[in-house]
Ligand SMILES: Nc1ncnc2c1ncn2[C@@H]1O[C@H](COP(=O)(O)OP(=O)(O)OP(=O)(O)O)[C@@H](O)[C@H]1O
């Protein structure tokens with residue numbers, strides 16, 4: 275089982291959109307996919323038609339079970355989605371309280387340990403992270419076999435990126451694994467100076483970690499979210515889905531051989 279974390283501590287850069295689109299594309303390619311919503315705002319959960327304010331079981335329960343010393347049983351909290359081959363481990367608003375437990379020993383590995391129990395059930399897990407470098411993002415970084423960092427194609431996009439990448443390196447060192455990382459320029463508009471300049475700046479600073487293509491601005495993505503369907507299912511021929519499909523190819527090639 276491979277685990278792709280979609281993270282960036284900046285808000286509104288396309289993390290959730292990337293998670294649902296990659297998930298849909300992987301499901302279309304007949305992989306068994308589990309989406310995990312680790313954002314207390316629950317955007318991915320709402321996207322798929324569930325209300326994070328009313329949900330009874332979610333990622334939160336994994337942390338609660340860990341604190342209470344109970345056995346982890348992630349399968350009890352997974353729900354099916356309307357898309358074949360795509361399941362969801364939803365978020366709930368209670369997840370916001372987890373950040374307070376950041377200092378409690380062993381809490382950083384709750385997601386990694388939970389997903390390890392599901393390794394025979396899914397081929398790919400896609401983790402959607404919250405826009406902050408806290409306990410939940412650390413859990414995502416500690417669980418993933420590959421990291422995808424969507425970066426908005428506009429000025430100031432690189433702010434905070436170093437801190438997150440340093441944290442990833444620290445976690446990777448302690449796990450004694452190398453975690454491939456791909457920086458993905460999102461909401462790219464070829465005609466604007468901001469998009470072009472950001473791309474140049476990213477390439478200068480992060481070199482080969484920057485994907486050599488971009489995700490274009492595409493209104494079909496917003497329509498898909500309003501329809502509650504993965505863009506891959508709602509608008510398979512759209513420019514953005516084509517770009518995400520190329521990104522999927524790239525990530526599949528980057529997957530470490532084991533895990
Ligand atoms: N390529 C794109 N073209 C047009 N709109 C997009 C694109 N990618 C994302 N969006 C839109 O931009 C908004 C922010 O995207 P998204 O929710 O995926 O970001 P996020 O990083 O998950 O945000 P947050 O940090 O709040 O969780 C959404 O309304 C989404 O539909």
Ligand SMILES: [Mg+2]
Pocket residue numbers: 289290291313317318402403
């Ligand atoms: Mg989001």
